[in-house]
Amino acid sequence: MNILVLGILFILAFILQYALTYVQLNSFKRSYSKLRKHGRVVIGRKKGAARAGAIVMLAIDNNDKVITGEAMQGVTVLARFKNFDYFNGLKVGTISREDCKAIKLSKSLTSAVLDGVLNFKTISAGGTVDPVDSPFGKLAKKLKFN
Numbered sequence: 001m002n003i004l005v006l007g008i009l010f011i012l013a014f015i016l017q018y019a020l021t022y023v024q025l026n027s028f029k030r031s032y033s034k035l036r037k038h039g040r041v042v043i044g045r046k047k048g049a050a051r052a053g054a055i056v057m058l059a060i061d062n063n064d065k066v067i068t069g070e071a072m073q074g075v076t077v078l079a080r081f082k083n084f085d086y087f088n089g090l091k092v093g094t095i096s097r098e099d100c101k102a103i104k105l106s107k108s109l110t111s112a113v114l115d116g117v118l119n120f121k122t123i124s125a126g127g128t129v130d131p132v133d134s135p136f137g138k139l140a141k142k143l144k145f146n
Contacts (some may be wrong), residue, residue: 017065055072060092
């Protein structure tokens, strides 16, 4: 009987995780669409396993200046996007770690902003941004299942 209860709880937890992830993905889509109306969008991310991860999206104009932005930071799927206007008016390619320290951003937000700047510079130079492996992908590489 206890195994049945544990199995049901596991399935309910999985369904809840799926539903909350779906809600968070819709939040991302809405924020991205809103920023896309302003112009191009630079996206930076910092994955977090046990620590808070972060995603930063910056809408930029034709002169590569930040118009507005949104950021999401948190450990759980309950995190949502909020206004992120710290860099409005700055050229995206010139944002540095010192700029992030000056406004006292957290480590994860700083990493996400710098990832976005790096992605912008890479794409502007004609390169491509390589996808980041998932935790299972990293494990498979370590175990050489590829």
